[in-house]
Amino acid sequence: MRVEFYVLPTTQTADRLNAACRLAHKAWHAGFTTFIRCADTKQQAQLDEMLWTFRRPSFIPHALYSDHCHAPVILAIDERPQHTPCVLINLHPKISSHLDCFNRVIEIVNQDPEQLNISRHNFVNYRKQGYKPARVEL
Template sequence: MTDVAFHFGAPNKLEYVGRLLRKAVARGARLTVLAVPAQVQYLDVSLWATSPTDFLVHGVDNGTSPDLRCPVVLTSKVHPALSSHGVLVNLTHEMPEGFDVFDRVIEVVSVDEEDRATARLRWKQYVQQGYAIQRHDLKLKGTE
């Protein structure tokens, strides 16, 4: 069964995800990031532009088959082939369709009240489907 974790309290979701991706890739993880197109575009630019020596190699699913050799794939739609990445990072307001092909799902939740409200709904949906959820409060970890 897929492990589900909620990371609550990210002051800036996209900046947090950039740090999360760098740490995870450094540990050998392969991740898929599910986001709306504008977020995919922002992450695509920011992951290359951090610094000349600190870019994160990634692929962007632009409707064709994404390059699965990349440790990170940015997409607006989950494809079964992406399950080889093992981890799905969800930035959308919906429970991802097909999430259960991944070993782990990380739901990133900002401090925005609307984002928190939709996260509560997703939490309930996961629980109703029998998933145990891990909670990570980013404010307690000093991630501001």
């Protein structure tokens, strides 16, 4: 499994969500099922709204896990994907306990001090689990 930390130059939370939309759009166009793991239901609702209007006139077909767990792009929190393998875009502060379901994991990092600490901790934990996380500058 590939683990990548996509690093943004800004501190804005909205930039992390925009990056998640861009990456989901790219993965969907490449034919990959994409699982976006949100931090909470508030972030899930924000991302749901953004995916409807992210790229005009194109539409990113997505659904909340509770509504349709087999959509091309799925918004979840801690659920286990029904379709595997797939791409995980992790916006949750913790590493997923379902890593066996994914062939690629993307963590989106911004320059907010709290987010940087969370990301550093996750980077170390991926290494402890035997993965070799890579850093990608956006």
